[in-house]
Amino acid sequence: MLPEHNWPYTRRAWCSVEEWGLHHAWTFDHFSWRSLRGKPWYDSLTTLTAIAAVTERIRLGTLVASPNIRHPVPTAKQVMTLDEISGGRLVLGIGAGATDGTDARVMGSVAGVRRSDRFEEFVTLTDLLLRNPRTTFHGACYEAVEADMVPGCVQRPRVPFALAASGPRGFRLAARFAETWVTIGDAARPGARSEADGWGVLTRQIEQLTDACEQAGRDPDNIGKLVNVSRLVPDPYASVERFIDLVGRCHELGFTDVVVNHPRPSGVFQGDPAMFEQAVRQTLAVFAEDGQ
Template sequence: MTGQIAVTGRPSGTPGGDPLVRLGVVVLPEYGWPQTRRIWCAAEEWGLHHAWTFDHFSWRSLRGTPWYDSLTTLTAVAAVTGRIRLGTLVASPNIRHPVPMAKQVMTLDEISGGRFVLGIGAGAADGADARVMGAVEGVRRGDRFEEFVTLTDGLLRQSRTTFHGAYYQAVEADMVPGCVQRPRVPFALAASGPRGLRLAARFAETWVTIGDAARPGERSEADGWEVLRRQIGQLAVACERAGRDPGHIGKLVNVSRVVPDPYASVERFVDVVGRCHELGFTDVVVNHPRPAGIFHGDPDTFEYAVRQALAVFARGGA
């Protein structure tokens, strides 16, 4: 599977080969369709390798403001783009059930021509997502997440699945014709603890981190880099224990959740991406600038920094 999927594997940095680091953007699903289309098509036109959206029912400080469904948004985006890879960052058991989600994923993979990546995470224990579908008492989040990933993997690999778990059931769930990407769409699995890292080592084509998941964006920059360094090491241990070469799993970081103002200037963004590469990350994403509040920024500065960084890392380094 390594080398067949654009968001996985070890970048070579060789002329004419893979880029030194693949760059992507996260676009929140908060805009009407005309603006959504412009933003995502621009990301493709700039040459970004992948683009993602949050998968929540509503999200933190933006609760009560416009917020659309991620899989529906990505389906529409897939129909108006042709190269850039698309994904959720990340879908979770808080608002998704593996059976209907797998059918949506299979369909989205077809519409995108095999460009979809399923980003998956355990979901926060608190917040609106954890409560919106009803009672959460008695949920052992680690157990539920492992079952969620295991069943989703089986559904997307098989034409028919029956599964009886503690949290999820599937009875002769048909997935025909199956994913365009074989044996299934790639998984980008968000994890920071030992159990999640073991799941990533077992199931994921790409591992995803936002640094300190309990305090995203709250640590000092120096602490943020140290967290990433430590997590890379922990992932390597998890892979080795699973009998997997750590070099055969992609490593993606959303730097907007780790360091402040990652694209304040071209020099700043190139330095941030370069440091990620030095730590061993194969993929770096940054949140698209919003006009105010969280992830606010200047669109022109963002575009210029992204274009310049793409040029730098496409030719094998700064």
């Protein structure tokens, strides 16, 4: 669900998806976002904190936070706090961040630092901060000097990471740090490929992740695999049957989690709220009967 709504709407919508039985819910983490720039857009971690206070069961997360607009030290303190308020329901989704758009420019850039280097350092330092009561770190992009994180996360040894990765270095990073790997298919052109090509991309990415895990000495079955189907195909819940089929295909490929964007009245992620609810509820029932 995009962080674009006023609080009364946001509260109703998030409480509704918890009541339907969804296992987790997410929000984008951007300063502003693409075609919606200049329109209402709120901070994701603040929004999730408010949602954590009015929900009880559903897991909450960023899909995904990035170094484009965040520094590991204050972000880790916010994450630790949000994990406490949510009662240990937070998942920290992290990605490298887009190379274009407002986010890539709004905080300036670090001269001479590659995006992939910055991403790896961001993840490495955030991991250290959330695992330890005090951290000192000196890197090319970030520093932490006796950064205290007390009392630490509710979830131990830290809040779980969901890392977005689509290239070899990202897959190696996910194999090392992530509890869940995140994909939107072709990250360079989300939604631009045909459906057949999109499924081919996911198949190859699963294979790449498996190889990275095996090289790292990690069982590939021990990392969650999450796909946002709204970035992969058009109209994912155009009918109940279509959504059930999409979730089933994702399951067959080896995905453990499927995300779909909440409907908007127009523009990106436009959809019918009634059909969305019907598709989600019935799909949950189908897969619950199958024990999946």
